[in-house]
Each structure stands twice: as C-alpha cells, then as structure tokens.
Amino acid sequence: ADVLVSDLQVPFSGFELMPDAILDEAEEMSMLSEVERWPWQPSQSGRWKQDFGPRANFKRKTVKVPEGFVGFPEFAHRLL
Numbered sequence: 001a002d003v004l005v006s007d008l009q010v011p012f013s014g015f016e017l018m019p020d021a022i023l024d025e026a027e028e029m030s031m032l033s034e035v036e037r038w039p040w041q042p043s044q045s046g047r048w049k050q051d052f053g054p055r056a057n058f059k060r061k062t063v064k065v066p067e068g069f070v071g072f073p074e075f076a077h078r079l080l
Contacts, residue, residue: 003054003063021079034075052076 022028040048053069056062072080 003065004061006061031075031078034073038073 022031035050038050038052040050043049052072054063054065057064
C-alpha cells in the first residue's frame, strides 16, 4: 500500500540518540555479524544498501510497504 509523505507525522517524536548503547564488545561483534548476514543491494547511486521494508519513491513522494512486512530485523530491536 502506498503512503503519501503528507500522511506521515512530522517531526518524528520519541527518538533519542544513545551513543554508548552497546558497551560490550562481544555484543557489538555479534550484532555486526547479524547485520552482515542481511542481504546487501546496489543502490542507484552506486552505493550498497540493506532494505528493511518500506521503500520510498522520493520523486513521487510515496512509500510502498511490501507484503508480509513485519518490522525491522531482530538485531535492530536492541537498538530501537
């Protein structure tokens, strides 16, 4: 389903930067390993990216949510 940018609540609220959220080096390495297992895709800019769900079309100002989208990968939950 497409969502218009105007449908999104701006500014986003409820986010807080926590620069030292991961203090244990073993936990950090485990999380990096999980991130690396997620598939990487080339972007139009030539950089590599990981897609976690909804895709934005900035030109049309829409967002497409894929079927079966259930949220961010498990490793991201520890950061959110």
